[in-house]
Amino acid sequence: MQTVERFSLITFTGSRGGSPSIGFATLCQEVTDLKKPGRQYTLSSDDLALMSPLNGAAPLLKSTRDAAIMRRVYREFPIPGESDPTKPQEFWNIQYVSIFHMSNDSGNFLRREELEAEGLVLNAQRRFISNDEEYWPLYEGKYIYLLEHRYGSFETMPGTGRYGRKASALTLPPPQLRDPGYEIAPRYWYPKSFWGLDHRVGHFRPLTVQSGTQSAPILYFSSTSTLIE
16 A cells, blocks of 8 residues: 555444553554554543644654653643743744745745756755855755654655656654764755745744745744743
C-alpha cells in the first residue's frame, strides 16, 4: 500500500462492553505494525479533553512515549490561543504568521537543479551562496512532525519524485536524527534578499534562519511571558 493513501481499522463495542480508555495506533503502513512494541497507546476521555479541549479530536501520535510526553505538556502548560488579560504572564499570547505562500510566492523559489546549473554548490548549512546572493532552504509542513523538526527530507529522493503529485518527503533514519548537526534537504530555496523585502517577516528576521510556507507557520510571541523563560 502506498504511504500517501490513508486507511483505518476501527473496532466498536456495545454499551455493555464500554471501556474507560481507547487503544490507538496511528500512521501505520501495515496491519503488522500493531504488533510492534510501544506502537499502540491508550487515551482516556480525560486525555482527549486535556489534549483537544476545543473539539475533542484524537491527536496523531506514534507511540506510548509520545502519549506520555503529550500528557505532561498539556498538564503543565496552557493551550495556545487561550488568554486572560488579568494574567498575561501565565499564557502564551501567540500569533500565527505565514511567511511565504507556495502559490503566490512560487516565482521566487528555486530548485536545487536550477541553482547547481548556475554553478552554485550546496554548503554544510544547506545554502547556496553566489557573489551577490544567498539562497536559503524553504521549509514546508511535510518536513515537520509532532516533537520533531527534522521529520522529513528529500536528500536521497530523485528529482522526478520531488515535484510530482502528493510529493512526500522521506522519513529520516535514527542515525541521522541522533546527529545534532544534520540539516534536512528541502525541495526549494529562496533568495535572502526576498526574505528582507517581504513585509510579513519584519518581526521575525532576528529569530530564525530558514523560513516556512503556509503549511509551516511561524509562532510569534507577543508578550514576555514567563512560560518561555
